[in-house]
Each structure stands twice: as structure tokens, then as C-alpha cells.
Amino acid sequence: MRAHIGDQLIVESPTTGATKRDGEIVGIHHDDGTPPYDVRWSDTDQVTLVFPGPDAHIHPIGDEPTRQREETGHRGSATTRRGARSLSEAVVMALVEDATAAPSMHNAQPWRFQYFRRRRVFHLRADLRGALPHSDPELRALHIGCGAALMNLRVAVAHEGWEAQTRPLPDPGDPMLLASLTLTRPLRDEADPGALYPAVRTRHTSRYPFDEREIPAPVQTALVEAAHREQVALSFVSGWHLQSVVDLALEAEARNLTDPGAAADLARFTRGADDTRPATEGVPESAFGPRRRVGNAPMRDFAGGRTVPGRPAADFETLPHLVLLSTSRDRPVDWLRTGQAVERVLLQATLEGLSASFVTQALEWQDLRWPLRDPMSGMAYVQMVLRLGYGPPGTRTPRRPVDDVLDIEP
Ligand SMILES: Cc1cc2nc3c(=O)[nH]c(=O)nc-3n(C[C@H](O)[C@H](O)[C@H](O)COP(=O)(O)O)c2cc1C
Structure with missing residues (x-):
């Protein structure tokens, strides 16, 4: 066995091959690179003198x-x-x-x-x-x-x-x-x-209208699997449940427009073209997307009911593709899992040529969050509602x- 400083020493279980311990070789005692070595173990950050046994091997590292x-x-x-x-x-x-x-x-x-x-x-x-x-x-x-x-x-x-x-x-x-x-x-x-x-x-939230085109079954399956890998359930919403989710989002959106607290949060993080605050956070007007003229896609209006000069109106989908992401419990660890699942789904969707936006208004009102759930899926907690479809990619935000x-x- 020969090693260089910086190589990795890996100790594996002889039965499973799984790594038991690994560390960086930080000291060599012989010019020809033979043992023993000073190893800084990754789990403890401590350096010990090691005479590697038969369960150890060197992983050479280059820079x-x-x-x-x-x-x-x-x-x-x-x-x-x-x-x-x-x-x-x-x-x-x-x-x-x-x-x-x-x-x-x-x-x-x-x-x-x-x-x-x-x-x-x-x-x-x-x-x-x-x-x-x-x-x-x-x-x-x-x-x-x-x-x-x-x-x-x-x-x-x-x-x-x-x-x-x-x-x-x-x-x-x-x-x-x-x-x-x-x-x-x-x-x-x-x-x-x-x-x-x-x-x-390249993933950006797209607040544009999407085509009414179906999302092919294999793509839907890939998205379900993406969420599942993070221990989160993803379901496509259809039939009467779709109408119910849309109605709940529209109800929440109407409440947000007249709620001083929601308006204050929005005002803190939206920026008009004439805003002089540093452009490093918040949603700029360029990402608001068009106003909804007709259609059932429940878009959050980042203008908060204001008229934005030059903002066009557009026709959105009659039957938007909405997905729910749910977890069986509702703890911070479930929220972190949801975030990882959401991003995994969005990255996968981007690679599949889909655009996406968020429809979380109803999740922000306790009384509207519970009825969002699909009664067929048991007692899950809905953590996220996404809208997916084929349409223009979103705008980059700061x-x-x-x-x-x-x-x-x-
Ligand atoms: C928990 C959460 C809730 C969100 N809710 C909404 C929403 O209701 N409507 C919307 O258009 N975007 C929503 N977004 C998207 C953010 O506005 C967006 O991620 C942010 O402006 C950055 O833009 P980007 O996604 O294009 O990078 C939400 C994002 C997260 C993570």
C-alpha cells in the first residue's frame, strides 16, 4: 500500500463493503508512501497514527x-x-x-x-x-x-x-x-x-399561461418518483377535487388582497420598476407575469391589486395541471423534506421541458389548508400546491x- 498526502483512507466492512470510516491522510512516515499514516478521520476530525489493516484501501486524490x-x-x-x-x-x-x-x-x-x-x-x-x-x-x-x-x-x-x-x-x-x-x-x-x-x-417560476396539453404519463410518474425519493407524496389533482383546490386558492387570494398582514409581507418583498432598494431579494415586476383575464389558474397577484403600467392581461388554462405534495406528519422535519421534494420535482420538471409556478395561497390560511387534501389519500398534510404545464420559462429573479x-x- 502506498499513499500521498491528501489521499483518502477508506475502511470498509468486509461483509457489506459499506464504508465504516474514512479520513484524509495528512502525514506520511516513509518516503515511498508505505504505512503508517497520520489520518484525520472525517467523523471526529481527530488525527491518529494508523497501520491500515486488510479492510482498508487508499483512494488516490488529485486536486x-x-x-x-x-x-x-x-x-x-x-x-x-x-x-x-x-x-x-x-x-x-x-x-x-x-x-x-x-x-x-x-x-x-x-x-x-x-x-x-x-x-x-x-x-x-x-x-x-x-x-x-x-x-x-x-x-x-x-x-x-x-x-x-x-x-x-x-x-x-x-x-x-x-x-x-x-x-x-x-x-x-x-x-x-x-x-x-x-x-x-x-x-x-x-x-x-x-x-x-x-x-x-435554468429553473424559474413561470407565471405565464400554459398550454392545455396533457402531461404524458411517464413524465407524471417521474415527478411522483422524484417526490417519493424525499419521502413526500405527490398527486395530480383532477375532477371535482381540482375545482375545489382552485376555489380554495381563489378564496385565499381574495382574503390576501384585503388582509393588512399579507399585504405588508408582500409590500416588503415586491419591487416596482422605480424602487431604489438594492435588487437582491423580492419579486421584481418583471416576474409578476400577466394579469389573468380568463381561466382557472389560481395565480398570486404580486401587484396586490395595484395597476402596473404596461402589464399585459392574458388567458390562462381552463383546466390547470395542479399537484399536491403531502406528508403524513406536520413537523419542521416534514417541511424540510417537502422543500427538498419540491425542488427535486421542479428540477426534474425543468429537465422534462415543463414550466411551473406555486399556488400556496390556501396553505397560508389554517381553515383553507385542511380542505385542500385529497380525501382518498388518508390523513396527509398538504404542504405544497404546484401548477405545471408546457409554457414559457419564468423570468430570472435576483x-x-x-x-x-x-x-x-x-
Ligand atoms: C414556500 C413557497 C411558497 C411560494 N408561494 C408562491 C405563490 O403562492 N405564488 C407564486 O407565484 N410564487 C410562489 N412562490 C415562488 C417564489 O415567489 C419564487 O420562488 C421566488 O420569487 C424566486 O423566484 P424563482 O422561483 O423564479 O427563482 C413560492 C415559493 C415557495 C418556496
């Missing part, structure tokens, strides 16, 4: 991807990107930028990230400056937005060539630490979830600079 990213600003190909020894600052920043491309209610971006270099761990924290006190007093939507950012981070990390272990709410004493994501070892050849990567930056949302620690 090609880091160099490539720094030189070109782009990720390497599938072959060269695997096995980065550690992440350079540029790579960490690019990964967090991918995470922040996620959707969040009113584009409030209620997240912060920390990256602990030595342990190769990301922490995702709630940023309460992005909380919506009237529309989201329980922080359910905040958790969903952060869950979506976590999904993007998982996708980006896999695309970068790393296997990662995600733990939701890892510290019971710190509920605003929403998740940790540890880079465990270079990824073998799994395509999931890295294959979703091309959609991370994000805070990565510097503002990321701390890199030793």
Missing part, C-alpha cells in the same frame, strides 16, 4: 478540479472533477450560489450557510430576516424554501463529484440549524442527484450575493 475551477471558473468534466482533495473557496462559493438559486416564498431567501473546511461540512441555517411574520408565522414556508436550497446543494455537491451525508435538524438544542451536509468521500458513479444539475440555474449568506470557517 485537478480545484485548479480547473480556479483557472476557468467552471466545473471539470465528469472524469476530471472526481476526487477533489478539498474544496477551494471558489468551489465552496459556487456550490452555495447553486443552493441559493432555489425558490423561496416572496424570494425572501431565508437562509445562511457555513462551511467548515477541515471537517468538510456545510451548515444550513434559517435567516429570520427572510421570515414572513403574517403569511408564515409557523415558519413552514421558511423551512420549505431552505429545504429547496438544501436540495440544490445536494445536487451541486454530487455534480462536483462528492458523496454527501445530509442530516436534518442535527442539533435539537438549535432549531434554526436546519441541516448539516458532510462531504464523505468522492462519488462513485451514481447519477443521482447530480444529473439534475443542468436545471439548477439573489443576495454569496458573500452575504456564506461564512467559511477553518
Whole structure:
């Protein structure tokens, strides 16, 4: 056995082949690279002197991807990107930028990230400056937005060539630490979830009318499976239930227009063309989409009933394709799961050529949320309503600079 500094020592279970422990070789005692080695274990961050046994092998690591990213600003190909020894600052920043491309209610971006270099761990924290006190007093939507950012981070990390272990709410004493994501070892050849990567930056909420065209059954199945992978149920709404979901959203939308709290949340995060606040958050007029002239697509009116000069009107779908995402319980961990499922579904939908928008108005009113559920699906809690269809892609919305949302620690 020979190793170089920076290689990974992997100890596997002789029966299952599963990794029992892994660590980075940080010290070599012989010039020819033979054992023993000083190993920094990924689980404890402690360095010990190791004489590897027969259950251990070396995973050689090169730093090609880091160099490539720094030189070109782009990720390497599938072959060269695997096995980065550690992440350079540029790579960490690019990964967090991918995470922040996620959707969040009113584009409030209620997240912060920390990256602990030595342990190769990301922490995702709630940023309460992005909380919506009237529309989201329980922080359910905040958790969903952060869950979506976590999904993007998982996708980006896999695309970068790393296997990662995600733990939701890892510290019971710190509920605003929403998740940790540890880079465990270079990824073998799994395509999931890295294959979703091309959609991370092209997915945008589309508030345009969609075609009435059917969504083919295999595409519907792929979306159901995408949610299922995150332990969330996705169902397409049809028949009388579709009309009922549309009616509940329209009722909620009407309430929002006259509710001072909902209006205050909206005003804080919508920006007119003449707004002088920095354009790093909120929904700009360019993303409002047209006013609904006819049709049953229950669109949130980000203009809050105001007339926006030059905003066109359009005919929306008579029978919109709506999906419900539901969980069997209603705890913060279920909301985080929902966020990951929502983003997985949206990325998959984007790759399938579908556009999507959110229809969450009824979820913001306790008395309207419960009747949203499909009576056939048991006692599930509806966490999200999405509208899907073939139509124009959405408009890009602003994000805070990565510097503002990321701390890199030793
Ligand atoms: C929990 C949640 C609720 C949302 N509710 C709505 C909604 O009711 N109507 C809508 O048009 N967009 C809704 N959105 C979408 C956000 O407005 C959108 O993600 C944000 O403006 C950023 O734009 P992007 O998705 O194009 O990146 C919601 C997003 C999340 C995560």
C-alpha cells in the first residue's frame, strides 16, 4: 500500500463493503508512501497514527478540479472533477450560489450557510430576516424554501463529484440549524442527484399561461418518483377535487388582497420598476407575469391589486395541471423534506421541458389548508400546491450575493 498526502483512507466492512470510516491522510512516515499514516478521520476530525489493516484501501486524490475551477471558473468534466482533495473557496462559493438559486416564498431567501473546511461540512441555517411574520408565522414556508436550497446543494455537491451525508435538524438544542451536509468521500458513479444539475440555474417560476396539453404519463410518474425519493407524496389533482383546490386558492387570494398582514409581507418583498432598494431579494415586476383575464389558474397577484403600467392581461388554462405534495406528519422535519421534494420535482420538471409556478395561497390560511387534501389519500398534510404545464420559462429573479449568506470557517 502506498499513499500521498491528501489521499483518502477508506475502511470498509468486509461483509457489506459499506464504508465504516474514512479520513484524509495528512502525514506520511516513509518516503515511498508505505504505512503508517497520520489520518484525520472525517467523523471526529481527530488525527491518529494508523497501520491500515486488510479492510482498508487508499483512494488516490488529485486536486485537478480545484485548479480547473480556479483557472476557468467552471466545473471539470465528469472524469476530471472526481476526487477533489478539498474544496477551494471558489468551489465552496459556487456550490452555495447553486443552493441559493432555489425558490423561496416572496424570494425572501431565508437562509445562511457555513462551511467548515477541515471537517468538510456545510451548515444550513434559517435567516429570520427572510421570515414572513403574517403569511408564515409557523415558519413552514421558511423551512420549505431552505429545504429547496438544501436540495440544490445536494445536487451541486454530487455534480462536483462528492458523496454527501445530509442530516436534518442535527442539533435539537438549535432549531434554526436546519441541516448539516458532510462531504464523505468522492462519488462513485451514481447519477443521482447530480444529473439534475443542468436545471439548477435554468429553473424559474413561470407565471405565464400554459398550454392545455396533457402531461404524458411517464413524465407524471417521474415527478411522483422524484417526490417519493424525499419521502413526500405527490398527486395530480383532477375532477371535482381540482375545482375545489382552485376555489380554495381563489378564496385565499381574495382574503390576501384585503388582509393588512399579507399585504405588508408582500409590500416588503415586491419591487416596482422605480424602487431604489438594492435588487437582491423580492419579486421584481418583471416576474409578476400577466394579469389573468380568463381561466382557472389560481395565480398570486404580486401587484396586490395595484395597476402596473404596461402589464399585459392574458388567458390562462381552463383546466390547470395542479399537484399536491403531502406528508403524513406536520413537523419542521416534514417541511424540510417537502422543500427538498419540491425542488427535486421542479428540477426534474425543468429537465422534462415543463414550466411551473406555486399556488400556496390556501396553505397560508389554517381553515383553507385542511380542505385542500385529497380525501382518498388518508390523513396527509398538504404542504405544497404546484401548477405545471408546457409554457414559457419564468423570468430570472435576483439573489443576495454569496458573500452575504456564506461564512467559511477553518
Ligand atoms: C414556500 C413557497 C411558497 C411560494 N408561494 C408562491 C405563490 O403562492 N405564488 C407564486 O407565484 N410564487 C410562489 N412562490 C415562488 C417564489 O415567489 C419564487 O420562488 C421566488 O420569487 C424566486 O423566484 P424563482 O422561483 O423564479 O427563482 C413560492 C415559493 C415557495 C418556496
